[in-house]
Amino acid sequence: MGLLNLFSGQRSAVIGVAKNCGKTTTLNFMIELYAAEFRDQFELGVCSIGIDGETSDYLIGTPKPPVRVVEGMWCVSVRSAFDQSDARFEFVEPLSFETPLGRPVLARVLEAGDLMLAGVRQRADLHEIMSVFEAHGVTRVLIDGAYGRVAAAHADLVDSVIVSTGAIISPRPDQVIAKTRELVERLRLPEVETEWERELLRASMREERVMVGGETEPPRPLQARSALLALKELKGSLSAGEDAVAIPGLVSDKVLDGLMAARSKGTLLVSDGTSIHADASRFQKFRRHWQVRVLASQKVLGISVNPTSITGWKISEEALLASFDALWPEITIFNPNHGLHSRGRAR
Numbered sequence: 001m002g003l004l005n006l007f008s009g010q011r012s013a014v015i016g017v018a019k020n021c022g023k024t025t026t027l028n029f030m031i032e033l034y035a036a037e038f039r040d041q042f043e044l045g046v047c048s049i050g051i052d053g054e055t056s057d058y059l060i061g062t063p064k065p066p067v068r069v070v071e072g073m074w075c076v077s078v079r080s081a082f083d084q085s086d087a088r089f090e091f092v093e094p095l096s097f098e099t100p101l102g103r104p105v106l107a108r109v110l111e112a113g114d115l116m117l118a119g120v121r122q123r124a125d126l127h128e129i130m131s132v133f134e135a136h137g138v139t140r141v142l143i144d145g146a147y148g149r150v151a152a153a154h155a156d157l158v159d160s161v162i163v164s165t166g167a168i169i170s171p172r173p174d175q176v177i178a179k180t181r182e183l184v185e186r187l188r189l190p191e192v193e194t195e196w197e198r199e200l201l202r203a204s205m206r207e208e209r210v211m212v213g214g215e216t217e218p219p220r221p222l223q224a225r226s227a228l229l230a231l232k233e234l235k236g237s238l239s240a241g242e243d244a245v246a247i248p249g250l251v252s253d254k255v256l257d258g259l260m261a262a263r264s265k266g267t268l269l270v271s272d273g274t275s276i277h278a279d280a281s282r283f284q285k286f287r288r289h290w291q292v293r294v295l296a297s298q299k300v301l302g303i304s305v306n307p308t309s310i311t312g313w314k315i316s317e318e319a320l321l322a323s324f325d326a327l328w329p330e331i332t333i334f335n336p337n338h339g340l341h342s343r344g345r346a347r
Contacts, residue, residue: 005332006030006302007038007140009160011130013152015145016164017180022306022336023164027144028068029304029336030162034140035070045074045133048117048144049126049152066114067144073109074138076129077117078102087113093132097125106132117144126157153187155272155296161187166306166320171313177323180303182280184328186273187298197244201269201295204246210234217241227251231258238262244269250277256286267291273298302332 006012007030014030016023027046034044046069069075069087078101082089088111095104101118104125120126126143133141145152153161165180192198200219204211209221210230217239222230227247234245235258245259246269256278259268268286270276272294276283286292303324307317317335324333 003033003332003334004037006033006162009158009299009301010139011141011143011158012160012162012301013143013145013158014162014164015153015183017183018165018169020168020310021164021166022304023144024065024067025306026162026164026304026336027142028065029334029339030142031068031070031073032339034073038140039070039072042140043072043074043136043138045076045138045141046117046144047076047120047126047129047141049120067117068112069109069115070112071109074133074136075107075109075115075117076104076120076132077107077115079105081116081118082107085113085115087111087115092136095125095128095132097122097128099125104129106136123154123157126152130157153298154274155294155298158298160299160301162302162304163187163300164304164306166304167309167313167315168306168311171309171315173315173319173323176315176320177327179280180324181327184300184303186276186283187300189273189276189292189294189297191297192269192293192295197267197269197293198295200244201246201271204269205248205271205295208248210248211246212238212242212244213246214239214241214243219246227255228258231255231262234258235262243267246270247275249275251275253278253282256282259290260286265289267293269293269295272296300328300331302334303328304334304336306335306337308337 014023014027080102087109089107090110091105091107093106143152169176169179196215200211200213203219207221209225210227211219211221213219222233224230224233227249244267251270268290305320307320308314321333
């Protein structure tokens, strides 16, 4: 797929398989692509669920590239970040919520420069930002999903994802491919197939309770609100027709263990792939016995590949690009370090 496909979604989260995969570089690549190809076609907004654009990594102190914003874009960050930026902005509207770094503000870029994106922590805050963007005619949004915050890729927030991966994961290409595949497959879990599954999952999410049901059995809520306590109640209480369990929250290793203890096989229903917070090997083992279905599968538009690690090693770019391209020919695979005008920038 070509680079222009990267903007085929309305709201896209940029998330990393690991920290220091090149996510900020990918975000800058997307902004550069917008400026070169789409500036006259639609308005672009950017925000972050963590902090992005700081000059060094707050854990290990390594230098980081700044977020480079361009004229005409819309941004949400805190006032102190705007004050420290070398770009010029028109401040349009303060948001209603406070953060430890201050109240976020919506601004439009008047002159290009570097900006730290900061201030947003909760999904509810992101929903407000999306509404404010929409009210000002912003029809494309990039959300920086800070490492470990896959909530940015939740299907009720975004309709697409761009995954950043690279050599920081391992000096072995097979390990990089395996870790990337785990995340992509989790985001693209199959959707519910029947109306009764959809009804059961929606009821569970609406009531915020674990529920069980089946094709011939109506949704039945379990008494305990905690998933772990509910699963203790589940063991020995399932009827023959209750072969599906809907969980409205996060699914951990212990939740998977509880489901396996309650029944050797069945169907687990969750809102989307970001709900799965279990160890990859345990989740893989679980799926050999249980089917897992989601209300909304996420669309992965692109995978950015950084073949060089900040720790010093480098692996074959061609090996990674070719492997990902073979796995997912429908996804744009690219190296954001090449820039828009370099050869071999995308497969």
